[in-house]
Amino acid sequence: MTNREKYRRAFSSLRMPEGYSVSLRQRRRDQKKRLKLAAAAACAMLALCAGGVSVYAADLGGVQRTVQVWFHGDQTSALITIGDEDGATGYSLQDAEGRTIQGGGGVAMEGDGSDRPLTESEMQEYLNYPEKITGDGRIYLLYKDQRIDITDLFDADGLCFLTVSSGSETLYVTVTRNAGLSASTKRYVQKKELPEEWFR
Amino acid sequence: MRRPVEELVEKYRDSVFRAALSVSRNPEDAEDAVQDTFIQYMNSKRQFESEEHIRAWLLRVAINKSKNIMTSFWNRNRVAFEDYMENTQFQEPEDRSLAEAVFSLTEKYRVVMYLYYYEEYPVREIAEILHISEGTVKSRLARGRKALRDILKEAWDIDE
Structure with missing residues (x-):
């Protein structure tokens, strides 16, 4: 098979989810x-x-x-x-x-x-979604009543991974130094899953 | 010329969805882009030269809308992609490996490769759809191919 045939066969399986109609x-x-x-x-x-x-x-x-x-x-x-x-x-x-x-x-x-x-x-x-704010040269993550200084927690990619909890809820939060943040109840969202625009 | 939007939805919705998914890696965002793309067609008074012109327009609009959605919304449910892939039935195991390898590339390579390998557009037309130079298309294709070769080894041939 050529690369094109392989690609077309693989991607032909990617369809809009069952039951989803364009309304x-x-x-x-x-x-x-x-x-x-x-x-x-x-x-x-x-x-x-x-x-x-x-x-x-x-x-x-x-x-x-x-x-x-x-x-x-x-x-x-x-x-x-x-x-x-x-x-x-x-x-x-x-x-x-x-x-x-x-x-x-x-x-x-x-x-x-x-x-x-x-x-x-x-x-x-x-x-009630977490928020990132900056002030006095510091970067903070706000989640409900929690205020966490994350200024020094960013890695070389400009990402900070941290877990926040409130009651029974636990959120895995991925914060970018220069753009937005993403959170999930299942796992940390990785760099490749974030918009490329956030890193330009 | 114009075509009834219902016909276009029936014929192109999966193609438009794949193009949007190639940008966003998020099926929910891709669905939104599909909806918005056909609505834009419906609301537009634009006349097209041919059905091929309509197809290229739909793909371009879907790609742009996907980029807009990614930057407009807080990205809060992005694990949906892994769930979507897990629930997708591929014909052969190697199809899943290839799709996962493609989606591990950065967006600019994914989109160019989709238009080239799936939609079978030549470099010149991909450049027109994405509003980038032909040289940029060729460069992205070459780097995307090399990256796939590195990941998939002999399962991805060295092609042009």
Whole structure:
């Protein structure tokens, strides 16, 4: 067999997962909401890098709950709106003066390509994800009430691997010195699995 | 010319998925890229010269969208790739070895090799799809081939 024949035979087995259908009608609306989630994530990262805050206004309306989440190492009230007018779940965080400092929204994709609002616990999990911040020339990882100085823990590739725990939950966190971080409940995410852009 | 998007989904969704997977190594991100690619086609008023033009456009958009997704979202569930590979049924054991070897390469080699070996595009057209020079395509192909040879030994021939 030629290399091309070998390659084609191997890659012909890689298909979209069973049961996953391309749902074009649904996705016209979802695209807007998913972009919102992406924008919210980007805002958070920018805010953390800059050591400041960023505002992303969320236009919400639906079943609302106020929950406690960790944000920048402090417990903060978050208003979570489950199933807003677009069928998504949104959140907004306010400062002590009641001003919105961050917000966003998102949907979860089902196996058949349809979507549903994120549940309250999924949104809380999203909001409680570890964060990396810098200050005074140091780099810290924030996870709930924990603040860990990781400045001197990076290897030659600019990666830091550490485990954080809270209650029964253990997270394996891979932090890059110059970009984002990735966490898993199963194992450390390795360099080759991270976006190449993070190392440029 | 235009084709109904439903026809294109039926015909190209796996190709678009593979191209996206070659970038992201994440099946969930690749699925998102597939969805977004066909939606962009649907929303676009663009006219195409031929079906081959549409195919190249879909692959280019999927590759770019995969890159965007990787940089837009927190990457939090990236172990999904290993689960996906474990659950994939290959025809022969050596197929799995080859696929794993390809995915161990860096993204820039994976994408060029996919377009060359699977989609069978010539170097010039790969350069157009990726907006890079032909020399860069050739260089990435050569380095990708050498890396595969180092990993797979005689299971990967020394080719052009």
